[in-house]
Amino acid sequence: MSRALLLRRPLLVVLALLPVALAGCGVNDIPTARERAKAAWSEVLNQYQRRSDLIPNLVETVKGYAKQESTVLTEVTEARAKATAVHVDAGTIQDPAQFKQFQQAQSQLSGALGRLLAVSEAYPDLKSNANFLALQSQIEGTENRIAVARRDYIESVRQYNTMLGTFPGMIWAATLYRSDKPMETFTISEEQMKVPQVKF
Numbered sequence: 552m553s554r555a556l557l558l559r560r561p562l563l564v565v566l567a568l569l570p571v572a573l574a575g576c577g578v579n580d581i582p583t584a585r586e587r588a589k590a591a592w593s594e595v596l597n598q599y600q601r602r603s604d605l606i607p608n609l610v611e612t613v614k615g616y617a618k619q620e621s622t623v624l625t626e627v628t629e630a631r632a633k634a635t636a637v638h639v640d641a642g643t644i645q646d647p648a649q650f651k652q653f654q655q656a657q658s659q660l661s662g663a664l665g666r667l668l669a670v671s672e673a674y675p676d677l678k679s680n681a682n683f684l685a686l687q688s689q690i691e692g693t694e695n696r697i698a699v700a701r702r703d704y705i706e707s708v709r710q711y712n713t714m715l716g717t718f719p720g721m722i723w724a725a726t727l728y729r730s731d732k733p734m735e736t737f738t739i740s741e742e743q744m745k746v747p748q749v750k751f
Contacts, residue, residue, distance in 0.1 A: 577719050581728050584711035588734055591704035592644050598697040599634070599657060605693065606631050606664065609686045613667060616677035620670045623663070630656075630663040643735075644708070650735035664690065701737055708734045 610624055617624075634656040643649045668687060671677050678684075712733045714720035724731055 578723055578727065581711070581714050581720055581723055581731060584707070584714050585731060588644065588704065588707040588711045589641060591700070591707040592641075594700040595697070595704050596639060598693060598700045602690065602693045602697065603631055603635055603660075605686060605689055609667065609683075609690060612680065612683045612686060613670065613677060616674050616680070617670055623666050623670050626663040627667045630660040634660040645732045645734055647735055654737060705736050708736045
């Protein structure tokens with residue numbers, strides 16, 4: 552064997568083992584976590600869209616029984632319109648202002664929807680209507696799905712953001728994934744944190 556070939560052999564071995572070494576040191580962890588968080592975000596949006604799709608039917612059902620509750624019906628319709636008007640895309644999760652706008656619109660819709668469902672207590676005929684009961688059940692199920700989807704999203708974002716700020720992820724973030732920024736997560740507003748007052 553020639554001397555040049557003997558000198559190249561260790562270099563070839565190192566080059567052959569380099570991809571295996573890189574795969575084992577976390578170079579793929581950031582993109583994997585990013586895609587997991589994006590998938591979880593898509594599920595959050597999917598569940599919010601499901602709720603939004605159910606609202607017109609619920610409003611129409613209540614409207615037939617509770618004509619004098621037009622203020623609540625109008626609030627729900629307007630809140631739904633505002634929530635669906637907020638532009639949401641994959642960049643929303645890395646844009647604090649856009650994420651906050653989305654979260655506020657969805658919180659307003661949740662509040663208006665809660666008031667609409669509370670109206671049913673005053674109308675026994677409405678509470679016994681099969682369409683209303685089915686829609687109420689679907690809305691409640693969707694709210695539970697939203698809670699689960701948000702929980703999963705928050706956990707995915709926690710893992711992703713942790714990778715960006717800890718070793719060795721911070722090295723990969725500073726070198727290979729410079730465009731990756733921390734993602735936003737849901738917060739609870741001051742109003743939601745207030746303890747409800749119970750009066751007897």
